[in-house]
Amino acid sequence: MNVALLNDYEIDIERLGIELEEQGYERYEVKKQLDDRYRRFSQKGDFRCVCCDEQVEMVLSEDKVFFFRHSDKEKCSYSENHKTYKSQKEKLENAPKHRAGKAILRTYLEGTCKTNDIRLTDGYRFKSTLTFVPDFILEFSNGQRWAIDYLTGLKTDRKYANSLNKRRHTYIQHHFTPIFLFDSYWLAYEPEIHHVSLVDGELLCVSQTKQDYLWTDFICGLDSNLKNALLNNRPFKLQVKSMAYFAPHEREINIIRFLQENENLRKTRTVYKPIKVPLEKALTINHEQSDFIYTNEKEDGYREEFKRELEQMYQQQENQRKQQELERARKEEEERKQIEFYRAWEEEQKKKATQNTRDYYDSTADVPFTGRTKHQMDADLKRDMKSLQRKNHSNNSYLQAIQHMSKYYGVDG
Numbered sequence: 001m002n003v004a005l006l007n008d009y010e011i012d013i014e015r016l017g018i019e020l021e022e023q024g025y026e027r028y029e030v031k032k033q034l035d036d037r038y039r040r041f042s043q044k045g046d047f048r049c050v051c052c053d054e055q056v057e058m059v060l061s062e063d064k065v066f067f068f069r070h071s072d073k074e075k076c077s078y079s080e081n082h083k084t085y086k087s088q089k090e091k092l093e094n095a096p097k098h099r100a101g102k103a104i105l106r107t108y109l110e111g112t113c114k115t116n117d118i119r120l121t122d123g124y125r126f127k128s129t130l131t132f133v134p135d136f137i138l139e140f141s142n143g144q145r146w147a148i149d150y151l152t153g154l155k156t157d158r159k160y161a162n163s164l165n166k167r168r169h170t171y172i173q174h175h176f177t178p179i180f181l182f183d184s185y186w187l188a189y190e191p192e193i194h195h196v197s198l199v200d201g202e203l204l205c206v207s208q209t210k211q212d213y214l215w216t217d218f219i220c221g222l223d224s225n226l227k228n229a230l231l232n233n234r235p236f237k238l239q240v241k242s243m244a245y246f247a248p249h250e251r252e253i254n255i256i257r258f259l260q261e262n263e264n265l266r267k268t269r270t271v272y273k274p275i276k277v278p279l280e281k282a283l284t285i286n287h288e289q290s291d292f293i294y295t296n297e298k299e300d301g302y303r304e305e306f307k308r309e310l311e312q313m314y315q316q317q318e319n320q321r322k323q324q325e326l327e328r329a330r331k332e333e334e335e336r337k338q339i340e341f342y343r344a345w346e347e348e349q350k351k352k353a354t355q356n357t358r359d360y361y362d363s364t365a366d367v368p369f370t371g372r373t374k375h376q377m378d379a380d381l382k383r384d385m386k387s388l389q390r391k392n393h394s395n396n397s398y399l400q401a402i403q404h405m406s407k408y409y410g411v412d413g
């Protein structure tokens, strides 16, 4: 464990070591300084366990984290929990990132807890032994308890999701409300296709806050055109949900709100871009004391903006549809004209053929038949082609044939 009581005053030996290192001291110098300062108190049995008040001793080693241990080698929940906590964080988290982010989170939680009369402690200082140890425990005056974890080492595999699920269940079994904050690095959002990517681990932490219900009501109240533009023929459940990501260095929580498909929860449709909320706002306790509020109270405006976007989208879709309709009407008209033209041409040909025959008989009345003239053979060829095209061709190739023939023979044949 990192903390012990000296004359009822808490000494966090780990934090003192880190602070000195940050001032630029080498590890051996840090160890010497702390030895000079605290070794005799340890030898005189002055350090007590914050959990069970038994005597503890200071252990300083150059290659390990500084800590206290029970002098009689007995264990209490604190020392057990601290060991569990350390090993879990080492295994699952990005250690430097987690340490820095946790320190920032602590500062803001201290503020929230002070104004709400909530007791804030490190998870490992819980009075009974836990199999999963959270970063922080919040104890409300009405007896309610939260377990808060800052998660930096998200993995996409099923194993990670299972361990997170187990962690959550353990918290619930111990009557904690579990609160997981993923590091904002894991927020993957694509505005063009309105998508936020969620792996199994994240899916476990999707929540539905008061703001999500307001968004849901808003969407349900939209007219059907806008709703269709939003759903785009996909099987989304009409229920807005959200994820909160922690951005410690920006001092923000990033909230993303979205719909999910019924059958595949990884298929999402975001309703708004990630909303950046300053930590002190986002980490306000909600009315039911069941979660943080995760909002900056400007969301009415965001909803109106979202509606305008949908209206624009609908307008675009409408324009496109009208355009396509016009195009189709134009094509139909063109085809109709071509067919009309061909019929007229055919009519003309028929008339001419009759005329020709009449001419032929007129001019050859008293001359004996000797064979087909060049003019007659051309007429025969045209007639044969026409009947062939009529027999074999569907509408489209029929039209092509007409076009081809019209070109070949000229309008009058």
Ligand SMILES: [Zn+2]
Pocket (backbone or CB within 6 Å): 049, 050, 051, 052, 053, 054, 070, 075, 076, 077, 078, 079
């Ligand atoms: Zn103890």
